[in-house]
Amino acid sequence: MIIQGTETLTSLIHILSESLLTPVVVLLVVSIVIVILAFGGLINEFISRKAISSRNLEDLVRRVSFSANVAQMKDEISKSDLFDYQKEILTRIADNHDIGPEARKALASELISAHETRLIKKTNKTDILVRVGPILGLLGTLIPLGPGLAALGTGDIATLAQSLTIAFDTTVTGLTVGAIAFLISKYKKQWYESELIDVETVAEAELETMNKW
Numbered sequence: 001m002i003i004q005g006t007e008t009l010t011s012l013i014h015i016l017s018e019s020l021l022t023p024v025v026v027l028l029v030v031s032i033v034i035v036i037l038a039f040g041g042l043i044n045e046f047i048s049r050k051a052i053s054s055r056n057l058e059d060l061v062r063r064v065s066f067s068a069n070v071a072q073m074k075d076e077i078s079k080s081d082l083f084d085y086q087k088e089i090l091t092r093i094a095d096n097h098d099i100g101p102e103a104r105k106a107l108a109s110e111l112i113s114a115h116e117t118r119l120i121k122k123t124n125k126t127d128i129l130v131r132v133g134p135i136l137g138l139l140g141t142l143i144p145l146g147p148g149l150a151a152l153g154t155g156d157i158a159t160l161a162q163s164l165t166i167a168f169d170t171t172v173t174g175l176t177v178g179a180i181a182f183l184i185s186k187y188k189k190q191w192y193e194s195e196l197i198d199v200e201t202v203a204e205a206e207l208e209t210m211n212k213w
Contacts, residue, residue, distance in 0.1 A: 021143045031177045052081040064205045086199050097210050108203045119192040129181035137174015141167040
């Protein structure tokens with residue numbers, strides 16, 4: 001037995017479902033554009049970035065540890081192969097040599113955490129696309145299947161073929177967006193994590209040295 005009013009509700013849902021196809025396709029197009037630009041940015045960053053080697057990091061830690069004063073410590077940091085933002089954090093820590101050791105440690109932790117947050121924001125878009133891309137692809141697959149199956153019932157093969165084409169295209173696009181976004185986020189997070197570890201290592205040497213003065 002069909003409850004009275006069910007047909008009206010299902011018709012409404014059907015209309016709403018079909019009306020979502022255009023927004024889904026638009027979002028997929030926007031997503032693929034974003035992920036292509038992000039992939040280009042990844043390649044550009046890979047080519048231009050020159051992270052400090054483990055040997056040079058070791059030498060820097062030793063030079064910082066044996067610094068006789070703040071000026072010498074800041075000079076060693078400035079001459080190093082660290083990225084500019086890393087130098088800025090370490091220089092700010094050195095500039096606060098005149099406060100207590102616990103306060104210095106807390107400040108160093110806060111400066112590093114603040115920049116870690118900024119680095120995480122750089123992967124927010126691709127992190128979202130990792131999940132949203134396949135979801136949009138699935139929506140783009142299911143929405144046209146309804147009219148396609150209805151067309152099959154009436155023998156309209158052309159409409160069925162068109163619906164299946166849209167379904168497969170959106171699936172492939174959504175999965176591609178998710179896969180590329182995943183790779184971008186993965187590599188960027190690896191880079192940023194390594195950079196933050198370098199900062200923390202040098203910062204520890206700084207704090208230990210300043211505690212001796």
